[in-house]
Amino acid sequence: MWGCIMRRKKDSEHISIKDGEDPKNFFILYKLAELGACHKTIMISTTSLAREIGLSQQSVSRRLIDLARKGLIEREATRDGSHIRISRNGKEYLRRIYLGLRMIFEERALSITVEGKVFSGLGEGAYYVSKEQYRRQFIEALGFDPYPGTLNLRITDSREIAKLRAELDAYPGIRINGFKNKDRTYGPVKCFHALIEGRERGAVVFAFRSHYGRDVLEVIAPECLREKLGLKDGDTVHVEIFLY
Amino acid sequence: MWGCIMRRKKDSEHISIKDGEDPKNFFILYKLAELGACHKTIMISTTSLAREIGLSQQSVSRRLIDLARKGLIEREATRDGSHIRISRNGKEYLRRIYLGLRMIFEERALSITVEGKVFSGLGEGAYYVSKEQYRRQFIEALGFDPYPGTLNLRITDSREIAKLRAELDAYPGIRINGFKNKDRTYGPVKCFHALIEGRERGAVVFAFRSHYGRDVLEVIAPECLREKLGLKDGDTVHVEIFLY
DNA sequence: ATTACTATATATCGAGTAG
DNA sequence: TCTACTCGATATATAGTAA
Numbered sequence A, B: 001m002w003g004c005i006m007r008r009k010k011d012s013e014h015i016s017i018k019d020g021e022d023p024k025n026f027f028i029l030y031k032l033a034e035l036g037a038c039h040k041t042i043m044i045s046t047t048s049l050a051r052e053i054g055l056s057q058q059s060v061s062r063r064l065i066d067l068a069r070k071g072l073i074e075r076e077a078t079r080d081g082s083h084i085r086i087s088r089n090g091k092e093y094l095r096r097i098y099l100g101l102r103m104i105f106e107e108r109a110l111s112i113t114v115e116g117k118v119f120s121g122l123g124e125g126a127y128y129v130s131k132e133q134y135r136r137q138f139i140e141a142l143g144f145d146p147y148p149g150t151l152n153l154r155i156t157d158s159r160e161i162a163k164l165r166a167e168l169d170a171y172p173g174i175r176i177n178g179f180k181n182k183d184r185t186y187g188p189v190k191c192f193h194a195l196i197e198g199r200e201r202g203a204v205v206f207a208f209r210s211h212y213g214r215d216v217l218e219v220i221a222p223e224c225l226r227e228k229l230g231l232k233d234g235d236t237v238h239v240e241i242f243l244y
Numbered sequence C: 001a002t003t004a005c006t007a008t009a010t011a012t013c014g015a016g017t018a019g
Numbered sequence D: 001t002c003t004a005c006t007c008g009a010t011a012t013a014t015a016g017t018a019a
Helices: A021-032 A047-055 A058-069 A088-105 A124-129 A134-143 A156-171 B023-034 B046-053 B058-068 B088-105 B124-129 B131-143 B158-168
Strands: A042-044 A073-078 A082-085 A111-119 A149-156 A174-176 A191-196 A200-206 A216-219 A236-242 B042-044 B073-078 B080-087 B111-117 B151-155 B175-176 B191-196 B200-206 B216-220 B236-242
Touching: A021 A047, A021 A058, A021 A082, A021 A088, A021 B023, A021 B088, A042 A047, A047 A058, A047 A082, A058 A073, A058 B080, A058 B200, A082 A088, A082 A200, A088 B088, A111 A156, A124 A216, A134 A174, A134 A191, A149 A156, A149 A236, A174 B080, A191 A216, A216 B216, B023 B046, B023 B058, B023 B080, B023 B088, B042 B131, B046 B058, B058 B073, B080 B088, B111 B158, B124 B158, B124 B216, B131 B175, B131 B191, B151 B158, B191 B216
Parallel strands: none
Antiparallel strands: A042 A082, A073 A082, A111 A149, A111 A236, A149 A216, A174 A191, A191 A200, A191 A236, A200 A216, B042 B080, B073 B080, B111 B151, B111 B236, B151 B216, B175 B191, B191 B200, B191 B236, B200 B216
16 A cells, blocks of 8 residues: 555664663663653662662662663762663663564554655754754654754655655644744644664654645754765655654 | 543553563564564574674574573574574563553553444343442442443454454553452453543453453443443444553 | 584672671 | 672673584
8 A cells, every 4th residue: 555655664674772782771771761760850769679670779779870871861879869860862772672662563554754855945944943942842752952954855756745744644743842932933843753764863843834845854863964874955865754 | 631531550550571581581582573583483593693683693592592491482493593483472571561661652642442343241241340349449440330231342353353452461451359258259350441432431341250252342331331322232333442 | 504512701690788 | 778889609691612
């Protein structure tokens, strides 16, 4: 049905979970996430955490030190216990595993891959992305700090536009709230996690009251995709959009 | 929106991922799943698997032996490589972690909608529901006093059954404790909030040592669903089951 | 080519305990 | 109480190698 624009991921494209990470730390991080440390700072003693995980207090202490040193958690150890919050890197790490497992377990197509051609915008993408109120939400919701600029793509196959938009409209995506300052109002934004050229992580984002048509995708990413992928206007780029 | 019938999970209800399982094995199992070993037997050498994982060939060999011994994979080691398939236990283990992460990362309430056909039971649903020890717990845990009877549904699409059951088994649901009186023992029951035909609130409930197969759902509700929805045997009913 | 054994090195664990 | 150190025990890794 979606033959041309949807593919099952190839094995080689699977999201890597290792990245030099100690497997043992995963379970500690997972447990901390269960305890809510993704969204807030939690207060817990190494003893009680040890009991939950099934390790000794000493081992947990060592692992927490290690996690903090590796930047996967932010931690303050006091005489009363530990204040712990999973860092952005830690959340990304857990999310990679989550996305990997989701690909394994969810049968239905979870992603749409579209082909588009790079074109230059008017630079207003950078303007919006770097608005602090948007930026904060991007970091919170997407797990990365967006490079201040968007990669604009015009979808190549015009016949696929309607189908793509139907899908993207149907799914709630990730909502970024609007806001207003004294000058004007900034509308809400909807975005989806995406994988660009099979390797760069990012998100497609719309619509900041965009004046672009529905054949245009605006992509944000933690890094400058033009540089990272060596792109210039007119180049063809594949974007895999994750529906949820 | 669902404030009245849905609750955020308490920490204690989180899906356990340890269950005495060696964390190190998780990554091997994950990698095998990435390679497709959930759905088919794959052929791979310990050397190439070692390269993918970042371990030595010897360690992978040992871990595969361990995984097979623990029943998480089925394996045949030959001179040409290993034929590996993840077993049901292995899949359940991975799925527990997947669902745990899904609860962490997906904010919105998760539900599964299934289609079933009404059939008449033997009336023993009413017998159980109206047991005062069960009834008190239903009122406490579900927030409604169940009509003394169950609506029995046989799931229409047999392909959905496995996935549905995997999810319902993996999630803790809402536990109703068993009890005993002088005559016999009544087992514990697990239930999930549900929405029937998009409008009637209720819950799916299993298993009171049910003699029904895994393709059957028993639905309870504050009102008689047969009357309220004008149902008769053979009618098709949609039930949205809320996982937490 | 494989798998997987044995031996040895390394890493991780928990006990005891200091701050 | 806490955290987190040292240290000896245990577990897990890799090297070498047989089959």
